[in-house]
Amino acid sequence: MDLKGKAALITGATSGIGLAVAESLAKAGVRLVISGRRAELLAGHAKRLPDCVAIPGEISDAAFANDLFARAVAQTGGLDIVVNNAGRVATGPIDEIDIDTVCAMVRVNVEAAFRVAHLAVKHFRGRGSGHLINTGSVLGTKVRAQIGAYAGTKHAVEALSEALRLELAGSGIRITTVEPGLVRTDLHRDIAKKEGVLPDVAEPLTPADVARCVLFALDQPPHVNLPRIMLLPRDQAI
């Protein structure tokens, strides 16, 4: 499969997995629209990567998400790939956790992810092709103590992805959910010190490990779909 000249929108591309996917796709000659809230950081990535446009904003703001999608389509002339990746985490015992932070997480991980999937599928249907990559998690099929709310959001992404796979059979549209275990990224910056929340893994995944899997899914012949790719650090017993 030649990805050269294809067009992709990547949400959550200011850091971590989204940025690594952007870098890999850029190397493969994909034209990019990247998004995230940290505007300066995003603009720097867009300057560095070839054929890349930055559109910063708050993805859980419905007006921004709709506008982002419309501008990405206008900018590229049509999207072939959407990487639905923006996400955040909230952890802690449910009776102690800051419930407003949990609700903000749900708005990004579920509401915005569903909206982006909705927009992507609608757009792909008009073109008769396209590939939606959802960033799920190993916690989309399993749970750990103190991270149940996050796991719930990722279970929701799994449910939507599986239903979409069934709905989209015969449409020319593919959907893949990537399910990483522990990846060393900014996601955990606020919880790294909370005892017992993060799994004890000597060597976590890197964002590049996840990006390699995304490329692998995108690189399949048109008749092949990889609905799920779970990748774990070798020593993560979950």
Ligand SMILES: NC(=O)c1ccc[n+]([C@@H]2O[C@H](COP(=O)([O-])OP(=O)(O)OC[C@H]3O[C@@H](n4cnc5c(N)ncnc54)[C@H](OP(=O)(O)O)[C@@H]3O)[C@@H](O)[C@H]2O)c1
């Ligand atoms: N790290 C892991 O262990 C792990 C494991 C499994 C799955 N995941 C999933 O991987 C995805 C990427 O996370 P990451 O680990 O790469 O962490 P990260 O470096 O913190 O990336 C999260 C991305 O989402 C964006 N984002 C967060 N809230 C947003 C909002 N309200 N509006 C717009 N953009 C927002 C962030 O950009 P701004 O901060 O600039 O807005 C950032 O680009 C998430 O869906 C996460 O749940 C991560």
